[in-house]
Amino acid sequence: MATSSVSEVVQAEGHLIDSQLLNAIFDKVIERNGKFEVLHFDIGRTNDEFSKLTLKVSVENESALGDLLEELMPLGCYAKPESDLKITPAEADACVPDDFYSTTNHRTYVKYEGMWIEVESQRMDAVIVVADGRASCKKLRDVRRGDRIVCGVSGIKISPEFRERDRLGFAFMMNDVSSERRVEVSVSKVLAMLKQTKRDGGRVAFVAGPVVVHSGGSPYFADLIRQGFVDVILAGNALAVHDVELDLFGTSLGIDLEAGVAVEEGHKNHMRAINAINRVGGLRQAVDEGLLNSGIMFEAIRRDVNIVLAGSIRDDGPLPDTIMDLVQAQDRYADALRDVSMVVMLSSMLHSIGVGNMLPSSVRVVCVDINPAVVTKLADRGSSQTAGIVTDVGLFLHQLSMQLTGSSESANRERSEER
Amino acid sequence: MATSSVSEVVQAEGHLIDSQLLNAIFDKVIERNGKFEVLHFDIGRTNDEFSKLTLKVSVENESALGDLLEELMPLGCYAKPESDLKITPAEADACVPDDFYSTTNHRTYVKYEGMWIEVESQRMDAVIVVADGRASCKKLRDVRRGDRIVCGVSGIKISPEFRERDRLGFAFMMNDVSSERRVEVSVSKVLAMLKQTKRDGGRVAFVAGPVVVHSGGSPYFADLIRQGFVDVILAGNALAVHDVELDLFGTSLGIDLEAGVAVEEGHKNHMRAINAINRVGGLRQAVDEGLLNSGIMFEAIRRDVNIVLAGSIRDDGPLPDTIMDLVQAQDRYADALRDVSMVVMLSSMLHSIGVGNMLPSSVRVVCVDINPAVVTKLADRGSSQTAGIVTDVGLFLHQLSMQLTGSSESANRERSEER
Amino acid sequence: MATSSVSEVVQAEGHLIDSQLLNAIFDKVIERNGKFEVLHFDIGRTNDEFSKLTLKVSVENESALGDLLEELMPLGCYAKPESDLKITPAEADACVPDDFYSTTNHRTYVKYEGMWIEVESQRMDAVIVVADGRASCKKLRDVRRGDRIVCGVSGIKISPEFRERDRLGFAFMMNDVSSERRVEVSVSKVLAMLKQTKRDGGRVAFVAGPVVVHSGGSPYFADLIRQGFVDVILAGNALAVHDVELDLFGTSLGIDLEAGVAVEEGHKNHMRAINAINRVGGLRQAVDEGLLNSGIMFEAIRRDVNIVLAGSIRDDGPLPDTIMDLVQAQDRYADALRDVSMVVMLSSMLHSIGVGNMLPSSVRVVCVDINPAVVTKLADRGSSQTAGIVTDVGLFLHQLSMQLTGSSESANRERSEER
């Protein structure tokens, strides 16, 4: 281990034990060949109390110390709380100074003119721009020459999301990713979360891949929409095309979903579905004109769900509704996610990663996929917020709909009994 | 390509096109650097008619020709139909001559004293022993010094199982292994096969891994047993222990299957379950004494299902019922499979491979696993007989039970309406 | 089975046995509840000779017959060879008549004014437009009002790609998708295909995902480029960003590829890499100005490889080089693939599916991924053209580079010995 010669004192407070932050802080120091000394540690005596840490970290030289401090920040550590931000103007559009501060998805505060202010539109992999006494996240591509960019590490404090121990069993699902689980239990927990979120006035976004249709999940997803659990649908062109194909022809990629046999070679129904929508000008027109009469898009359009379809390199068509300019699509996704408090990801790695990149860490995420590697990958991107369920997505939606119906039937019964 | 200088004429007949045998025969010749010439080919004019092939194959030398003829045999080709078998006595217990004939899982005939006789107890990777004018498969380890072993390739004719095109949609399921399928359709096809098999007086074996219990499938599997669809259960120690643990304590490996939370560290309930069964002497005693009151083992014992539990290196306990001598366990498995006409494999690669090795190719197999690699591996071992379903096994059984109940309710309704 | 009352005679010729077309034709008739009668079948007597089929198919009614004939077409069957095409003008931009003919990826001929002409720019899920005595595939979105669209099934003949038995062992790899294989053998076959393709003057496209960089494959992929085996790179923004990050900072998503430890939280190097390229204006400028000095993009730009980077919803940045308008990106992909005769897909399901949609069936495809489900999915889309290898893509490229170096060393040695 290297001789440590420069040091700094950092502070952190919060649920440092529960969220495994304390462990992560120590790990990070050792990983960087540094040493630490706990100057002070007040442990939260009960589950509700905060812990407080004052830690001296030492590393070989100033450069390593700067790196270490930067890496301790996302864990909630901050040094020199008395210092103000460092701000440098952007030299050109989409270009920032080399020492720019790159954001995390955690709530962040910056010290500007002696005051801690919260950063707006928090998301990860952005820069912070200060203007008019306010600070907000901006994507690199949206930076304009002269924008005042937050640089370095002084005057920045991050408040990592704390993993909660006991709410709705969310933690349970996060414990591990395994297909050797009774899915009905996970389904009931997800349903409880959905209901709680709606009761709290929250909005729920679903990210859905075409497997939702192939695997027969459409009518059950449509149920969820009808019952008001879906405020936003973020998907690609394929989900909509398969959904339309199913309504118009009863097939999905040429497979008859009732009989289970391939109906046509060459995906002709797929192309016919696109042609039919092209002819009327779009999905909403297809609903208005009575062309489209069931399915995910039909229910979502009828209930004014905010649907954003983002294009991709694999798209057929695309439908007139699909946004093929991906800069615009990302912006539309981000807008749709702005006030969402829960996201359910159904078998769509691509769109789920895209959505994950845009979310602050306070949003609860449930990810359902039959491939454990996908669930692990998505959960890794924000481990304190994502619960993964490894199962068949069609059957998952079937179960969810059954439990939902069961509970609404019970609810109806209870209500009628009350009278 | 090598100069071909020796040749032989072979014949084959049957559904050579449907079963892709003709293609496989040609492939094999080319793969072995040989040439072929079709001397005669009569195509079956309709779906029911047989095709007949007479083919001249040529390869470089006699040794290569022998190898090629041997490899063409499992595809139904036979040469010199006038020749008798070559029989050589075994030199010692479990030892056979170098040119012994190693069996496939297809129906096989040998020409003995001028007559074609069918080989009994057909299974793959065995030798054929001739005694008292009868021929039968014997495992190498069961060969005794002096047994008359079939050697070489003369006088042997194999009748490969023909893939059927249109029965119960079995073919559909075999088309591909994908999780992007509507499982409800596969479930209804499996249910139809089960009913058809029982109507035809057939017996059904289930191979089941402990995931059946972990994933919450127990009550649904128990339904199947209660309704008479399960004649044989082939499993390991773990299935039984988890099943007992679930009945006695409501947990599976310490996970409470209702609440979904871990109940105990160290798998204590697992060990308590074994201890409880040890105390009464076995599973049947546990049922008789009222200790065990629900679950897979309970229902199976009450209905006299033939249960064989084979030990493995990973077993805790084991239960008194588990056969830890694997030679004996294999023999018991093989006995139980003797008159079975359908096998359903549920999330147990180990036992499923074991069972697959013992089955003749005429037995229909359905394999359900959430891991596509497992399904592919099992299907590869006998592609004309195995249909794979990639899905969550707990939800699969739930669906199967629901459709079963639905159909028995409909059946009841129909019956009562008839009156 | 339904009473069959209408019938039609169809013909087909080619390697009907080898390519399993004959079997597929019979299957299709039975699947559609039809009957068939083989009026005439001439089998190819040797591996090189064609077979010829004349088949009478019967189904219940005219509508079913039309459907059946349409489905038999991709299998090479054609009816009424004397009839001309049916052509109907497009009613509006991106809209075609309901009975439009939807293309496959197989070579296709249409009978126009009594002559069979080959359709140009063959790809699947397109329509055929006839103009100036020529026929060519057009994507639905490119159709303009008044374009003369091929409709129905008359006068269309498809020539399915024939699976070859014995060239370079390609068939071997296609036999099954399994991770239980000796990868070195597959590597040597892929290398042989690459060399053969280049010797024949062919062009090779690589589709590559960011896992190529994460898994340490960059220097080996760069070797392939340097040695002239890569003519086209089709990828997304992420591959390029990770590649630049690796060159500039030695990390990939913050993981130090030499030490294997995470260097930074929050993917800062990832964002710094984008910022650096933004500053100079693009990848080519980065090479020209000496900013970028190694890696995939560096080697590809120096050798004028045709690089197309398509945007996606998950992109950070994007780099100035990434095409975020996906209609344009698809067109650029299609252009780059126009004269390619071999494609290697490395760990990128999204871009690989996109590419697969654009390729005629005559192009050889090798797909490498550690996930068997991805390989199966890609292989399913064109089973006669795609070989799948389930392995670690970083180690695969390492092996490929080693065998390449070994063989160039041997070649050098041979050349020097010849002198």
Added chain:
Amino acid sequence: MATSSVSEVVQAEGHLIDSQLLNAIFDKVIERNGKFEVLHFDIGRTNDEFSKLTLKVSVENESALGDLLEELMPLGCYAKPESDLKITPAEADACVPDDFYSTTNHRTYVKYEGMWIEVESQRMDAVIVVADGRASCKKLRDVRRGDRIVCGVSGIKISPEFRERDRLGFAFMMNDVSSERRVEVSVSKVLAMLKQTKRDGGRVAFVAGPVVVHSGGSPYFADLIRQGFVDVILAGNALAVHDVELDLFGTSLGIDLEAGVAVEEGHKNHMRAINAINRVGGLRQAVDEGLLNSGIMFEAIRRDVNIVLAGSIRDDGPLPDTIMDLVQAQDRYADALRDVSMVVMLSSMLHSIGVGNMLPSSVRVVCVDINPAVVTKLADRGSSQTAGIVTDVGLFLHQLSMQLTGSSESANRERSEER
């Protein structure tokens, strides 16, 4: 949350932060609907110092308190350190009292006659038997009537293995299970661990599945054996049969490992290999008589590696060396593992789970498999001791052998330069 009315004070000491024990302790209390109050917490000031905790836990009633205390024990918490053990005699062979203490795989101490003594032969899912002033783990089946069994929770203290932060980068590998990694880095870390273990005089066991042979890993595994890195091989019958088949015939399950083509149908070489070994009486005789001349078994026998082959339900043969009595096989495995300090698991879920059950938590385990679900499952069983690598096992061994050869060449060079 329930009203808490009974409470107890527990203590724990050690690297409570690093090993996430503190977090786990708090979690467990909340999960059980309890409350906690930290009475005292001394944090280790540096990486090397221990932390000390005194915690008051409260739950609803005595029964829940007993359960909670039992569950806190594996996390290192102990109550009433002044109390002695509770010991109850076994009522019958293989039967223990209902409140028996079921062991974990962590080092355990029991207070017997006022003294803390360490439990011998530590393993999980066993009971503790006290005899002659010593305590040791015994499998349930080995318990004899009258054995003095440790019951309840008093007088038992567990010392969980502490996760080390900085040794040989082991921690790095444990961070996540992903195929998106540069395997060369993991290989070099595994090699460093192997060398360190041998330098420290430790013994290394390899658990290996037949995929090692199929995937071409045999010669590289043989290298490791030759160089003295393998002290124990735990495997099944299949590994040995495939290994013999490869040496005698150059194939593995009929696949020619050089040419990559299938050589025979029906696995005949597989059966011929068994027959050949049967004839000479076993593997050692085959080496002695010059029948077997290369491969894993050959090298292992020549170097007196302790080989234990455990039978399974899927075995062909088996070889005379394979132990088909699984009780005996488990005992032989356990014996072979007694003084091992590192285990490498190569593509064998079954045998790896078996081995995992037998190991104390102080043994380092590396698990290599191409299926991420297998790696996750094995790592879950002892998260503080197992590092997982998701990659192709054949290529992994190839890399390991290359780095080993590279390093021995370097070592030789260094040695010769020293002279």
